[in-house]
Amino acid sequence: MIVSTLITGLGLGAMYGLLALGFHVTYAVSKTVNFSQGSSMMVGAVLGYTFGVTLGWPMPLAVIAALLGCAVLGLVVERCLVRPFADRGSDLWLMATVAGGIVIDNVVLFTFGKEPRSLPSTLATEPVDVFGAGAFPLQLIIPVVGLAIAAALTLVQRRTKMGKAMLATVQRPDAARLMGINTRMVIAGAFALSTVFAGIAGLLIAPLFNVSSGMGVIFGIKAFATAILGGITSAWGCVIAGLLYGCVEALTTAYLGSSYTQIVSFSLVILVLVTLPNGLFGHGEIKKV
Amino acid sequence: MSDLSQITTHTSRLLRDPRLAWAMIVLLTLSAMASATELGGYLVFILALAAINLIVGVGLNILFGLCGQISFGHIGFFALGAYGVGIAMLGGWSFWLALPAAALLGAVAGGLLALPALRVSGPYLAMMTIAFAFIVEHGAIEWRSVTGGQNGLMGFMAPEFFGRPFFEMEMAILASFFAGLSLLFFHRLARGRWGMAMRAVSISEIAAQSVGLDPLRLKTVAFILSAALAAIAGGLFTPLQGFISPGTFPFFQSILFLLAVVVGGAGTLLGPLIGIAITVVLPEMLSSLAEYRLLFFGGLMLGVLLAAPRGVAGIFLRALMRDEGTPVRPSERPLAEVIARQAASQPLRVEGLSIAFGGVQAARDVGFTAEPGRVTSVIGPNGAGKTTVLNMIGGFYRPDAGSIRLGQELAGRPAWAAARAGIARTYQTTQLFEHLSVIDNLLVAAAGGRLGFLLGPPPDAPARERAEALLAFVGYSGPVGREAGALPHVDRRLVEIARALAMGPRVLLLDEPAAGLGKADKDALAGLLRRIAEAGIAVVLVEHDMGLVMGVSDHVVVLDAGTPIAAGTPGEVRSNAEVRRAYLGDTDYPGRPRTAPWAGERVAVLTTHRLTAGYGAAPVLEAVETTVNPGETVAVLGANGAGKSTMLRSIAGLHRPISGSVLLNDREMSRAEAHKIAAAGLALVPEGRQVFPELSVRDNILLGAHTRYDVDTEAEIEALLTHFPRLRDRISSQAGVLSGGEQQMLAIARGLIAKPRILLLDEPSLGLAPAMVRELYDALADLRDEGVTILLVDQMATLALAVADRGYVLEGGRVVKEGPAASLGADSDIEKAYLGAAE
Numbered sequence A: 001m002i003v004s005t006l007i008t009g010l011g012l013g014a015m016y017g018l019l020a021l022g023f024h025v026t027y028a029v030s031k032t033v034n035f036s037q038g039s040s041m042m043v044g045a046v047l048g049y050t051f052g053v054t055l056g057w058p059m060p061l062a063v064i065a066a067l068l069g070c071a072v073l074g075l076v077v078e079r080c081l082v083r084p085f086a087d088r089g090s091d092l093w094l095m096a097t098v099a100g101g102i103v104i105d106n107v108v109l110f111t112f113g114k115e116p117r118s119l120p121s122t123l124a125t126e127p128v129d130v131f132g133a134g135a136f137p138l139q140l141i142i143p144v145v146g147l148a149i150a151a152a153l154t155l156v157q158r159r160t161k162m163g164k165a166m167l168a169t170v171q172r173p174d175a176a177r178l179m180g181i182n183t184r185m186v187i188a189g190a191f192a193l194s195t196v197f198a199g200i201a202g203l204l205i206a207p208l209f210n211v212s213s214g215m216g217v218i219f220g221i222k223a224f225a226t227a228i229l230g231g232i233t234s235a236w237g238c239v240i241a242g243l244l245y246g247c248v249e250a251l252t253t254a255y256l257g258s259s260y261t262q263i264v265s266f267s268l269v270i271l272v273l274v275t276l277p278n279g280l281f282g283h284g285e286i287k288k289v
Numbered sequence B: 001m002s003d004l005s006q007i008t009t010h011t012s013r014l015l016r017d018p019r020l021a022w023a024m025i026v027l028l029t030l031s032a033m034a035s036a037t038e039l040g041g042y043l044v045f046i047l048a049l050a051a052i053n054l055i056v057g058v059g060l061n062i063l064f065g066l067c068g069q070i071s072f073g074h075i076g077f078f079a080l081g082a083y084g085v086g087i088a089m090l091g092g093w094s095f096w097l098a099l100p101a102a103a104l105l106g107a108v109a110g111g112l113l114a115l116p117a118l119r120v121s122g123p124y125l126a127m128m129t130i131a132f133a134f135i136v137e138h139g140a141i142e143w144r145s146v147t148g149g150q151n152g153l154m155g156f157m158a159p160e161f162f163g164r165p166f167f168e169m170e171m172a173i174l175a176s177f178f179a180g181l182s183l184l185f186f187h188r189l190a191r192g193r194w195g196m197a198m199r200a201v202s203i204s205e206i207a208a209q210s211v212g213l214d215p216l217r218l219k220t221v222a223f224i225l226s227a228a229l230a231a232i233a234g235g236l237f238t239p240l241q242g243f244i245s246p247g248t249f250p251f252f253q254s255i256l257f258l259l260a261v262v263v264g265g266a267g268t269l270l271g272p273l274i275g276i277a278i279t280v281v282l283p284e285m286l287s288s289l290a291e292y293r294l295l296f297f298g299g300l301m302l303g304v305l306l307a308a309p310r311g312v313a314g315i316f317l318r319a320l321m322r323d324e325g326t327p328v329r330p331s332e333r334p335l336a337e338v339i340a341r342q343a344a345s346q347p348l349r350v351e352g353l354s355i356a357f358g359g360v361q362a363a364r365d366v367g368f369t370a371e372p373g374r375v376t377s378v379i380g381p382n383g384a385g386k387t388t389v390l391n392m393i394g395g396f397y398r399p400d401a402g403s404i405r406l407g408q409e410l411a412g413r414p415a416w417a418a419a420r421a422g423i424a425r426t427y428q429t430t431q432l433f434e435h436l437s438v439i440d441n442l443l444v445a446a447a448g449g450r451l452g453f454l455l456g457p458p459p460d461a462p463a464r465e466r467a468e469a470l471l472a473f474v475g476y477s478g479p480v481g482r483e484a485g486a487l488p489h490v491d492r493r494l495v496e497i498a499r500a501l502a503m504g505p506r507v508l509l510l511d512e513p514a515a516g517l518g519k520a521d522k523d524a525l526a527g528l529l530r531r532i533a534e535a536g537i538a539v540v541l542v543e544h545d546m547g548l549v550m551g552v553s554d555h556v557v558v559l560d561a562g563t564p565i566a567a568g569t570p571g572e573v574r575s576n577a578e579v580r581r582a583y584l585g586d587t588d589y590p591g592r593p594r595t596a597p598w599a600g601e602r603v604a605v606l607t608t609h610r611l612t613a614g615y616g617a618a619p620v621l622e623a624v625e626t627t628v629n630p631g632e633t634v635a636v637l638g639a640n641g642a643g644k645s646t647m648l649r650s651i652a653g654l655h656r657p658i659s660g661s662v663l664l665n666d667r668e669m670s671r672a673e674a675h676k677i678a679a680a681g682l683a684l685v686p687e688g689r690q691v692f693p694e695l696s697v698r699d700n701i702l703l704g705a706h707t708r709y710d711v712d713t714e715a716e717i718e719a720l721l722t723h724f725p726r727l728r729d730r731i732s733s734q735a736g737v738l739s740g741g742e743q744q745m746l747a748i749a750r751g752l753i754a755k756p757r758i759l760l761l762d763e764p765s766l767g768l769a770p771a772m773v774r775e776l777y778d779a780l781a782d783l784r785d786e787g788v789t790i791l792l793v794d795q796m797a798t799l800a801l802a803v804a805d806r807g808y809v810l811e812g813g814r815v816v817k818e819g820p821a822a823s824l825g826a827d828s829d830i831e832k833a834y835l836g837a838a839e
Helices: A002-030 A037-054 A059-087 A093-112 A137-159 A161-171 A173-178 A183-205 A217-230 A235-256 A258-275 B002-016 B018-038 B041-066 B074-090 B095-117 B123-142 B168-191 B193-203 B205-210 B215-241 B252-264 B271-285 B287-307 B311-320 B386-393 B415-420 B438-447 B461-474 B489-502 B519-534 B546-552 B570-574 B577-584 B644-652 B674-679 B697-704 B713-723 B725-730 B740-752 B770-785 B797-803 B821-825 B828-835
Strands: A128-130 A133-135 B348-357 B360-370 B375-379 B401-406 B423-425 B507-511 B538-542 B555-560 B563-568 B606-615 B618-628 B633-637 B659-664 B682-685 B758-762 B790-793 B806-811 B814-820
Touching: A002 A037, A002 A059, A002 A128, A002 A133, A002 A137, A002 A161, A002 A183, A002 A217, A002 A235, A037 A059, A037 A093, A037 A183, A037 A217, A059 A093, A059 A183, A059 B287, A093 A217, A093 B252, A093 B287, A128 A137, A133 A137, A137 A161, A137 A183, A137 A235, A161 A173, A161 A183, A161 B697, A173 A183, A173 B674, A217 A235, A217 A258, A217 B123, A235 A258, A258 B095, A258 B123, B018 B041, B018 B168, B041 B074, B041 B168, B041 B193, B041 B215, B041 B252, B041 B271, B074 B095, B074 B123, B074 B215, B074 B252, B095 B123, B095 B215, B168 B193, B168 B215, B193 B205, B193 B215, B193 B438, B205 B215, B205 B415, B252 B271, B252 B287, B252 B311, B271 B287, B271 B311, B348 B386, B360 B375, B360 B386, B360 B401, B360 B538, B360 B555, B360 B563, B375 B386, B375 B519, B375 B546, B386 B401, B386 B507, B386 B538, B415 B423, B423 B489, B438 B461, B438 B489, B461 B489, B489 B507, B489 B519, B519 B538, B519 B546, B546 B570, B555 B570, B555 B577, B563 B570, B563 B577, B606 B644, B618 B633, B618 B644, B618 B814, B633 B644, B633 B797, B644 B674, B644 B682, B644 B758, B644 B790, B674 B682, B682 B740, B697 B713, B697 B740, B713 B725, B713 B740, B713 B770, B725 B740, B740 B758, B740 B770, B770 B790, B770 B797, B790 B797, B797 B821, B806 B821, B814 B821
Parallel strands: B375 B538, B375 B555, B423 B507, B507 B538, B633 B790, B633 B806, B682 B758, B758 B790
Antiparallel strands: A128 A133, B348 B360, B348 B401, B555 B563, B606 B618, B606 B659, B806 B814
């Protein structure tokens, strides 16, 4: 029981962590986030389904095309819903991206259809035995992919020119521009990256859950809770908090009942924010007058 | 045309009359109540629903419209009220008792959530409210014994009033009545001191604190009020609907509530009414399109946010409210009488004040006494810690050590407490309440944090007269009703000073009040400062303009690198050798000039032509003409605030010039983005080094080569390390742990690796120890001798001139002198520009 609960928890948690990582990359470079991350995740799953099942493309191609679609979505969100507000110093991007998420969900509802559909996957047909508990191979892969992406992000940031340009933009935006770094492009790129992360999450869980236009809403909110919990300024904090959150959620569901899940996990968020305003692993910023 | 403008003026005056708003609300409420008796069946229900939604909308309007805080969780308070009333009624309570109890429940829950939630802001606050809404929803599902779980609650007895049972019609009347009341409540609140203070907090928390407002308290009150109103609305909903379950209160409803306020016009009285008409009534009329409802709402919200952030009501108000009120009438009342401050109050005593930021000691053991009735100036070169000292006195920084006494000990107290103790201040960049009128800016401050009764009356006629007299006193002559954000620069300064005076302060701190003012305005300012002091106020002035400082001060304190180095009368300070050294950089090291005069080609690498730049309305730089030839080293000199840094920032594209051109190798660059200019071969080593603190020294250097693709990494880093051997041992350390001097060398190395056509250096010696300055300038001389083209800005005039071939002297944003470095070095005008004329 405990093993299968933890497997479920880590799987869910890795998804929260991936979405939270998306919140982290945009917040780090621009102090803004895309509140429609849940919708981006849904778009990833829906595009994957459309390309792979409806149109019958080979799966690898469908996945790549779906992620490209997500990247474009991220660029559009940044350009239309975030930049206009961020440029004039307003934080109404918060509401604009929420509204954007509603629009995206509903556009998909009317184009993709209302019935939830399941995305078939060879990784989610035959359960394998893990310490006496049955789990689909996909469930075991998901946390690995989550951690691998976080590791890859860290590696890219530390080792590649583009990654360092991103870190430079985070640390000193003006100095970064003086180095010839196009910081606007870095910010747009961060938004694209964050929706791609969400898209990966959507594609990974699509075979386990059903694909539908509303699948991302709660996920997005919980992922945001995760990001806040871990400390949105810390990439690893987001991922670790995601795994923790997923496990707490799975354990609560298993031992207290599904409805306590939200009560416990959201109370946890409030509790952490009260005691550690910057999350578990985040750090504060010095206020300048 | 004038007829038309008269008509709009009269209309807007009429519309602004508070009695009109009262009459309108009463009339609307009565007609809603009357129509409830006429409308049948479903329409009555819709009316009641709209009224209930309006109550929530008004609550959110207080929170978001007045106080600027976004909540995505108000459905939680609504559900709390609904369940509270439902559970109480099923338990045998009277509805009339249950409703206030529910309001109280909402208020208490709001307060409990607000205190932790409002310390954070933006996305964090949003998260707290979302979490709250989910907890309420799932609490309702899970606490079955009380809430009935998923099945919900039903079977409420209709509320009775003198034996008359309340069904739909009566509930619609009741809800309309409460909606009307809530609008009147909002109207009264928004016009009174509390409403003004909430607006002030939402516009600028910094400015709000410096006039004595405690933002946390105001935001908490707004949150509690909005939560209570949402709970009341929920309480009315229960008997109307007759059945409640967790599904009745979907999370999405929170966003619809917010949508209504945003679309209607946040902060306006009638905004929520218009918003509710759109979000509640319109969908009912278009019920055949019900499934597209959310798509429509999402799109509508986006459209309004992007195109009309003030909402529907905001658009109308803007069109109608052009009236800016009458110009300020001249006043002969003396300041002391207007602000009713008794003479001979206590002095401000500052002792042993110290503070460090991340290991850098920004102020060390600073002490002085500012006597009432005198002007005390704090001066020092760039980076001396002057503003830091003001921020500690004003309560924005908590000093690590030291004492600030003004009757009571203030060190470590928050800014609003310092303001209430009698410390008023103005800012380097003015911090007005941009969306409030000029006179309201003063009226908010006059309350000084003592706001009185929540629904107290707006400031009375004598208060307005006092405010007007203060505006006249500082020399503002524009209309009293003009929006502060629309003021020209000079007026912004004056209004900010008037606002500070409106608090009736004992101490007035001024941070660079003359920045961006012309000669005549500066003279007027000097007179104003003297008159303020004469009224018995202790004036503390931080200012770059030495002429002004020397002219108005009774006492001058000089800081250098955070440490006081001299104090005394202006005359004493000016002749103090240490002060001269701090300002002019008379280090013992003379600098190393070129062995043979520069004789390169005069084909400009960089030319500025009539370059004009500034912040807001005030030009800091005016029609500046400069040229730098290949291989040449050119120094730009001038006092603090003369526009040197602005010039470099404008050339590098960090600051968009107002007019004029910047030619880099004959390419026009004045409109280009900073990264394009960098790629075209210009490297600016910015003031304060600006290294990337969490990257290694090596990565910092390599980032300088971001735009190059032909870097021979190892060889080029090696070449740079021979120039800056200090960096060799540190090559793998994080740049943030380097000393100031090492960071400066790193910043220069980072600029050089780009192989720039020209290297711009902004204050490279700032804050460095003398030995470091020597090493740095030797390295610069080497670079110069190797043929690097350099444009150098440095406070240390003599040193900069020693290594330079030519120089320009800036004063008040204009080039006042140029010529070969040697001739400028001997010029006494330089000293005058730095230290003020000795009369």
